[in-house]
Amino acid sequence: MAQELATLARQTADRLAEEHVGVVVAAVADGAVEIRGAGSTGTREGRTPGPDTLFEIGSVTKPFTALALARLASAGTAGLDEPLADLLPAGTAVPSRDGRQISLEHLATHTSGLPRLPRGTLRPALLGRTKADPYAHCTADSLLSGLARTRLGAVPGKRFRYSNLGAGLLGLALAHRAGTDYESLITREICAPLGMTDTVVTVDGARSGRCAQGHARRGRPVPPWHLADLAGAGALRSTASDLVAFVRAQLDGGPEGLAEAIRLSRTVERRTSPFAWVHLGWMAHRLHPRQGAHLQIWHNGGTGGFSSFVGFDPEKRLAVIALGNTSRRPVDGPAFDLLRTLQQERASAPH
Template structure:
């Protein structure tokens, strides 16, 4: 087993000690290793490259890439007001809250600078009272989400500051789907999956994919059902595999270096937008970014994590060192430390040139 494979396998084995199952992928230049450990669920086997997991908020990166694709095609503008894109239940423009002269734009939604709260109106209290509710988003119909939006007060003026918002990303996915005249899943398939050749990134699994779908679990190991995300899957409704996410990361690493690579222009656009969060961290369209202190190597890390009722995910890369990491687990327990350690190991020991 080569050194990269050993590092990836060790990461998967450590995760399996605290999770029901996990799949880990490491990319270094042209080399890729994917390893799994644990099990997919009760009576299941070892998860592998083609095991499907809920990826939670990593979905937001796909939603923002769709935004970039549509912006380059002229179907939307990054700074187009949400109120001009989002359709209300009556067929007219949706009622979008405001604070100050600057309206909420699509760029604000993708960079978490809209001022919107984290969750749709009415969900926070529900989530606190029922933290193990099987699917807290089950009641998020378009009508209910838009009705709550009309009664929402912004925490800050749009564009003024970073405030992570699942609601904002969900509204972005809904608005883009409405503007395109197709469902969110079909839109992602058309704008991202088809050009990249992703075969298992979806909202709803077909019969064959369902046979490869891992079962989610609580931290105590109890099986829990999947979340649906209702009318706002753009915030966290996608499922994917380590194999697909490796292809996705390869496209991220190719952007800027290979202008003719699939989606290169759209990926570059997602990273051209930058909103400073603090001296070391910022947001792109969808992605979060930071640069380590020089005492830690000064490496660039672009990343996103995710979680649903029974799953956790972490996807990160360094375009300067051409390395990336994917961690998927079917237990509601963070995988961020393992994913971050893997990425730093790749940055420090597997950097490639050329």
């Protein structure tokens, strides 16, 4: 199986490298892991990216934020149904609708009614038309001031509407409740228990030499994004090795304490269509029976210079990770193809 896994990971990396400056692909099947890189980190040295190359993972940060919520909820430090307002500084005005307040679960499942973006975010930058970091202005003061002037598009809990603002506010609120900053919260609650030493918001000097350079669609180098206090929506950097540890915990349950939080995160389920739903922080769907009816739980991400994907099947104990250092070239398609191939092969294997 290991040889076949390595071949499939290599083929997917090579396929992605046709549209990305550099990529890393990881394939996980039970206890076997194969990680393959292709292309270039885009740095002066121009090395092929590998297991320990750091990438911006964008919205793949959101499952970390939601798992931190589940961790605090399991410990009794916060409640899924607790109002967002209870975790923010006293006097913060939080919008409601029809008498319904925004809860932490609403934020983690994109059912808060909040808009996709904070007030004042530069839409041209999000569309890749400028070099600006569209979230650089998102300090806590700016976010909470804008929140007070935000109208909800739906009654909280009633409708799925993907929201970077909601995920960022969740990270900000959880850090405030824990008396720390977002990065320290994620390190303490998730990364340290799993031995993930390279999943960070701020890259120090020791790690800087292992960072991939981000690129715009046509291969132009672009500066990194820093999401300020909207960090919970997409500020993490990580490596394929660390993300393998993260998905293995999703497949195996993780260490005591974290295992309870993982179970809780997947117990919560909000339907988005007859075939798809969201858990805390994760998207999920089941393929059509003609495609094998396989379960796929996943999240993707993108920043000004990077694309990312993490997907897994807890029923068959399979996972795929793909990281690329080019924006506007999603890694999702080939990554989903690889996950589906692994699922089909597992289903057809003799028992």
